[in-house]
Amino acid sequence: MGVMTGLMTLLFGGGRNALRETVEVFRENAEKGAQRGHALQSAALAQMAAEFAAPQRGGFDRFMDGVNRVPRPALVFGILAMFVAAMADPVWFAARMAGLSLVPEPLWWLLGIVVSFYFGARHQMKGQEFQRSIAETYSRVPGVLGHVSALAAMEEPPPSAPATDNPALLDWQREGH
Template sequence: MGLIERIFSSIFGDGRNVIVETAQVFRENAEGASARDALIKQQAMQQFAAEFMVPRRGWFDRLMDGLNRLPRPLLAFGTIGLFIVAMVDPVWFSTRMQGISLVPDPLWWLMGAIVSFYFGARHQAHSQDFQRSIAETMARVPAVIDNTRALEALRANTPEAPDIAKAPADNPALAAWYQTKT
């Protein structure tokens, strides 16, 4: 038994386990990994808790936070509203869109820059030929006026529903059919 005892004590002696230590080189210790994961989760939860521990703020700060949250929903709901209005009253919508077509290109670029800056865009580097854009816009004015008048004429000339109580006198086939129905 002395030889076997010496072999086992050299492998497992002194509180060591050579097999376990060798296996840990190739495979992670599950108990150690669980302890590290628990520590990481605990630290993450502490960080999240620290983010939401804000000192009491005044009414002005709360008002500004509320106003800062409005542009995105207003733009989204406004765009959806435009689609609904286009379906409900196409003449009204088309008339407004004719007016929007008169907005000069530099103003569209300015609006785009403001909206892009607000929503975090990092680029807006285009140079515009301002006089050419104004001339093009002014050249569209007569067409816009004609289109607006035509759209308004559509609203005024809505056809009336036919009166089915009267027999059609100018079409003999319809008159005969009408006689069979009455």
């Protein structure tokens, strides 16, 4: 009996599990691997959320955002006004277009570059804001999953009463008690 006890203590006792430790040399512990993966993913999401965090904006920044919103509607309304002017007073419109035909081609290229840079920069800024919002959303995922788990635990029905073969209890339950 002492040999078996010593062998079992060697393999499983003394606060250690030699068999598990030996297996873990050749195969990763899945639970600990999942914990490390979760910690790594949480750290990456936290870093991404911190990188894209929106700074506090002052009055000047909000004013400039308003000014930056003016060119696109102004271009659209200007083009629509040109159509209205062409229909309302074709001679006046033709005189204005004749004046535009005298603008040298390099100035048209310069206008195209300025407009392209403006809308390209705006597109890039909106893309970065979108990435920031995605990072912020992903950073909230662990908390939401925790809330969903807690709600799911509340939904689980209580364990049912064990079945009984007591005829008197069955009659009493049939009577509606």
